[in-house]
Amino acid sequence: MLDAGKTETLLEVNNIEVIYNHVILVLKGVSLTVPKGGITALLGGNGAGKTTTLKAISNLLQAERGEVTKGSIIYRGDHVADLNPADLVRRGVIQVMEGRHCFEHLTVEENLLTGAYTRSKAETKEGLEMVYTYFPRLKERRTSQAGYTSGGEQQMCAIGRALMARPETILLDEPSMGLAPQLVEEIFTIVKNLNEQEGVSFLIAEQNTNVALRFAHQGYILESGRVVMEGPAAELRENPDVKEFYLGMGDEGRKSFRDTRSYRRRKRWLS
Amino acid sequence: MSADFLNLLEVAINGLMAGVLYSLVALGFVLIFKASGVFNYAQGVMALFAAQTLVGIQTGQVPFAHLINAIFGTEVHYFGWNVPALLAILFTVLVMILFAWIVVKVILVRLVGQEPIILFMATIGLAYFMEGFGDMMWNSEVKRLDVGIPSGGSFWIEDVTVQWAAEGERYFGMYVDVLDIWATVIAVALVASLAAFAQYTKPGRAMRAVADDPTAALSVGISLNKIWIMVWSLAGFVAIVAGIMWGAKSGVQFSLSLIALKALPVLMLGGFTSISGAIVGGLIIGVGEKLFEYLIGVPFLGGATENWFAYVLALIFLVFRPQGLFGEKIIERV
Ligand SMILES: Nc1ncnc2c1ncn2[C@@H]1O[C@H](COP(=O)(O)OP(=O)(O)OP(=O)(O)O)[C@@H](O)[C@H]1O
Ligand SMILES: [Mg+2]
Numbered sequence: 104m105l106d107a108g109k110t111e112t113l114l115e116v117n118n119i120e121v122i123y124n125h126v127i128l129v130l131k132g133v134s135l136t137v138p139k140g141g142i143t144a145l146l147g148g149n150g151a152g153k154t155t156t157l158k159a160i161s162n163l164l165q166a167e168r169g170e171v172t173k174g175s176i177i178y179r180g181d182h183v184a185d186l187n188p189a190d191l192v193r194r195g196v197i198q199v200m201e202g203r204h205c206f207e208h209l210t211v212e213e214n215l216l217t218g219a220y221t222r223s224k225a226e227t228k229e230g231l232e233m234v235y236t237y238f239p240r241l242k243e244r245r246t247s248q249a250g251y252t253s254g255g256e257q258q259m260c261a262i263g264r265a266l267m268a269r270p271e272t273i274l275l276d277e278p279s280m281g282l283a284p285q286l287v288e289e290i291f292t293i294v295k296n297l298n299e300q301e302g303v304s305f306l307i308a309e310q311n312t313n314v315a316l317r318f319a320h321q322g323y324i325l326e327s328g329r330v331v332m333e334g335p336a337a338e339l340r341e342n343p344d345v346k347e348f349y350l351g352m353g354d355e356g357r358k359s360f361r362d363t364r365s366y367r368r369r370k371r372w373l374s
Numbered sequence: 375m376s377a378d379f380l381n382l383l384e385v386a387i388n389g390l391m392a393g394v395l396y397s398l399v400a401l402g403f404v405l406i407f408k409a410s411g412v413f414n415y416a417q418g419v420m421a422l423f424a425a426q427t428l429v430g431i432q433t434g435q436v437p438f439a440h441l442i443n444a445i446f447g448t449e450v451h452y453f454g455w456n457v458p459a460l461l462a463i464l465f466t467v468l469v470m471i472l473f474a475w476i477v478v479k480v481i482l483v484r485l486v487g488q489e490p491i492i493l494f495m496a497t498i499g500l501a502y503f504m505e506g507f508g509d510m511m512w513n514s515e516v517k518r519l520d521v522g523i524p525s526g527g528s529f530w531i532e533d534v535t536v537q538w539a540a541e542g543e544r545y546f547g548m549y550v551d552v553l554d555i556w557a558t559v560i561a562v563a564l565v566a567s568l569a570a571f572a573q574y575t576k577p578g579r580a581m582r583a584v585a586d587d588p589t590a591a592l593s594v595g596i597s598l599n600k601i602w603i604m605v606w607s608l609a610g611f612v613a614i615v616a617g618i619m620w621g622a623k624s625g626v627q628f629s630l631s632l633i634a635l636k637a638l639p640v641l642m643l644g645g646f647t648s649i650s651g652a653i654v655g656g657l658i659i660g661v662g663e664k665l666f667e668y669l670i671g672v673p674f675l676g677g678a679t680e681n682w683f684a685y686v687l688a689l690i691f692l693v694f695r696p697q698g699l700f701g702e703k704i705i706e707r708v
Contacts, residue, residue, distance in 0.1 A: 163593055168487060192595030204590035206583045217583045220576070221595040268595060 110138040113272055113304055114160065114196070119174030121155050121164065121328075129155050131328040132174070135306075137272060142298050142305045144315040144336065146349060147325035153308035154201050156325070157274045160306075161198035162188045178272075193221050195271030201280065201308070203261040207250030211241055214249050214260050218267030226269060233301070234263040237293055255286040262290070266297070272304045279311040287311065291318045312349040316340045324349070375538050377545040384548045385668045386661050391554035393660020394561045395619055399637035400644065400652035401565065402612040407646045408585040409605040410482065412493045416501035418634025420470070420610060423508040425617030425626045427469050429519050430512040432462040437511045459521040463614065470610030471603075478602045486598075505631065514628070519621035525553035557619040564615055565653060568608065572649075577604060585647075642688035645698020655699055659684045 114137040121130035130152050137143045145153050158164040159171050162183070176184045178196060191197070206214050215234055219227040235242040238259045244252055249260055258278055265273055275294070279287040295318050297303045309315035316322055316336045324332040324345070332339065339345050399417065406414045414420075430437065434453040443449060457465070481496055532547030539545035572578040584591045584601045592598060620630050636659075644655025663683045671679030691699065 161593065163589065166487065166589060166592060187597070188592050189595040189597045197595070198593050200590060200593055204587050204593070206586040206590065208586050209579070209582060213579055213582075216576075217579055217591070217596070218594050220580055264594060 110141065112136050113139045113179060114306070115175075115177040116156070116160065117175045117177070119156075119159055119176065120172045121152075121159050121169055122172050123167070123169045125168075125170075129169075129328050130159070133325065133328065133330055134174075135323050135330065135333070137304055137306050138321075139271075139304055140298070140302055141321065142294070142307065142319045144312075144319035144322040145306060145308045145325060146310070146312050146315060146322055148310065150327075151325040152328040153325055154276055155328075157198055157276050157306065157308055159184075161196060161274055162186055162191055163198060163200075189221065192268050192270070195269075196274065197265045197268050197270040197272075198274040199261045199265045199276060199278070201276035203254075203257045205249040205252075205257045205260045205264070207248065209249055210246050211249050211252065211256070211260050212245040214264050215241070215267050218264035221268055227267065230267045230269060234266050237266075237297060238263050254281055255283075255290070258282065258286075258290055259293075262293070266301075266303075270303065272306065275305055275307045277308055277310065279309060279314060287314055291315075294318065312345070316345075316350075375540060377539055377543040380535060380539060380545060380548065382665070382668070384550070385664050387548070387550060388554070389661035389664030390657060391550075391558050391660070392664065393657040394558045395616060395633070395656075396636045396640050396660055397653045397656025398561050398564070398612060398616045398619070399633050400640040400656055401568070401649065402609040402616070403637055403641055404644075404646060404649055404652045405568075405605050405612070406609050409581055410493075410584075410602050411490055411588075412482070412497060413490070413646070414609065415494065415497040415634075416504055417609065417613065417637065418631040419501045419504045419508070420473075420613035421617040421620065421633060422626070422628070422631040423473075423504050423617075424466055424470055424610065424614040425519055425621040425630055426508045426512040426517075428462055428466045428521070428614065428618065429517045429621070429626050431465050432457050432459060432521070433517075435512060440513060441510065463521065463618075466614055467611060470614060471607045474603050474606030474610050477606055478599055482602055483599060501631075505628075516625050516627040519618065519626050521618055521622070523553055523556045523618075523622055525551060525622065528552050528555070553619075553622055560615060560619070564612070565649075568612075569649060577601075581605060636684065639684035639688035641698075642685075643691050643699055645700055648698060648700040651698050651700035658699075659687065662687055 116133060116135045118132045118134050119130055120128065120132060122128050133152065133156055135143070135145070145156060147153050155164070155169065158167070158169065160176055164170065165187075171184050175182055178194060183191060183194070206217060209217065212231075215231060216227065219230055222230065240256060241259055241263050244256055249257060252260065262273070262275070262278070278290050278294070282290070291314055294305060294307070298305060307315060307319065316339055319336045321334065322336050322339045323330050324339070332342070332345070340350075399421065402417045402420070403414060406412055406417070429435075434455040434457065436442065436450045436453060439451050477500065481500065485493055485496060527549050528551070531550045535548035536545060572582055580591065580596050581601055581604065583596060584598060588598060591601070616633060617630065620633055624630070640652060640655040640659050643658060644651025644653075663680045666683050667677065667679050671677050671683070
């Protein structure tokens with residue numbers, strides 16, 4: 104889907120700074136772009152700031168006493184930092200939150216229908232059919248209470264629910280969390296299909312660098328609130344530092360980081 | 375049937391009908407608590423305010439008459455017209471929607487993400503503000519409320535039940551107030567339509583979604599403010615109905631706001647998050663307190679047990695089932 108060379112930029116995050124509770128500085132200048140029709144991975148370890156970045160974009164940050172204090176967020180040429188989440192959903196940007204957050208006491212189908220809150224009746228019906236073709240499992244479980252479905256099904260439910268809003272861009276936060284490897288594979292495959300067949304662009308925050316870089320077109324690596332590396336996914340996959348620190352396969356069996364080039368570079372990222 | 379049994383039955387039926395009203399008030403609490411996590415201390419005052427407003431509009435009272443007269447040296451009290459009951463109810467609904475809007479925009483929005491206790495205190499402030507505001511707007515005299523619901527003992531029921539008594543018993547028939555029957559019918563219809571609304575409509579579904587997970591609801595583009603305004607309006611509507619019933623029975627006066635105190639044990643019993651709990655809890659409390667008073671209170675304890683019995687019953691339930699009778703099951707997966 105992603106056609107290098109003549110891609111249109113959908114989302115542009117320019118050097119944003121995020122502060123929680125007026126004092127805790129969490130993002131210290133993050134910039135990234137999401138091209139139309141692409142899958143972009145946002146990688147990094149615990150507490151790197153991935154979720155914060157996604158929430159800054161979707162404007163869910165306000166509800167958590169977080170604030171973008173510097174920089175700008177531009178979607179399709181418009182500044183969107185001051186909109187509310189509902190406005191953003193109407194513009195085509197929706198977030199699937201970390202930890203899935205299905206409506207537990209609603210059935211799977213009711214969950215999906217809630218996703219179409221901003222849509223008309225006809226669009227809702229169409230959307231439901233579309234979601235069920237990509238997630239046949241959800242169709243089987245449509246009348247179950249979401250709280251009683253499996254983790255994988257809940258993740259599908261959360262993605263399906265977001266799809267019901269007919270978004271152009273989905274911000275997907277850690278879809279692999281707590282799922283068995285083959286389920287992770289299944290979900291990323293569906294994401295890839297959605298990307299290729301429905302033209303949905305994705306920005307995916309992931310700790311599972313391996314899977315994310317296999318499915319993404321390009322990636323950003325975040326550390327302590329800064330982007331420390333970026334590039335096409337294939338290049339990142341081959342990068343020795345990424346291999347060592349994120350893919351867990353350092354060559355030459357280096358065990359001591361002390362005198363390696365990578366270590367020094369890593370030090371620089373951290374400073 | 376023996377006369378004793380028929381008397382007991384009469385007490386139970388009257389308790390059931392009082393219970394319906396308790397349920398209705400409790401329902402107002404549950405709606406708001408579920409959707410916005412706020413324990414709305416002002417629910418009882420909302421019923422009082424609604425009843426005052428209804429009577430005021432119906433009888434053509436000039437709002438803020440005292441204030442106007444004090445400032446301009448005039449002597450206005452009434453416009454001199456009467457508004458038909460149905461129209462007056464409609465206006466009252468509009469007033470309560472406006473009230474909901476103000477509460478959300480002025481108070482709740484500013485307190486988003488605060489501790490529940492802070493929100494609770496805000497509603498205490500709101501309750502006393504409303505009480506004063508209601509008195510200022512419509513004055514604090516005791517008023518009669520009559521929207522045309524028939525009242526008085528039902529002769530039909532009396533005639534029918536007289537024949538149930540066994541041969542030779544001294545029994546004069548059962549006393550059931552028609553107003554109570556109407557109140558029950560209306561309350562049942564209201565509850566059924568609220569349940570249907572929550573279950574089958576788009577805003578109803580959004581309301582349940584917000585109750586389940588507000589952040590997730592926000593993330594799919596549901597505006598919490600809108601849902602809150604809707605829920606407070608619904609609670610306002612429930613308050614109107616409760617205010618009409620209670621007001622028709624015992625007049626519109628300050629004590630009307632104390633029906634909230636009757637709803638508390640219902641909530642303790644039924645759970646704060648369960649609509650069915652509010653309904654069943656209300657009925658149990660209504661029947662329970664009347665029967666207790668009749669069987670034990672009056673003969674052995676000197677009466678007036680209705681003031682505390684409900685709380686004791688609720689406390690006992692609470693100890694054994696803290697989540698309430700129908701408290702929503704907390705879904706936990708391992
Ligand atoms: N609501 C909040 N208030 C204060 N600090 C917060 C809040 N949310 C996150 N943080 C802090 O911000 C930093 C970044 O958190 P964030 O959740 O964005 O990381 P992440 O990359 O998503 O991590 P993970 O992979 O564990 O989800 C962490 O240090 C975290 O403690
Ligand atoms: Mg995260």
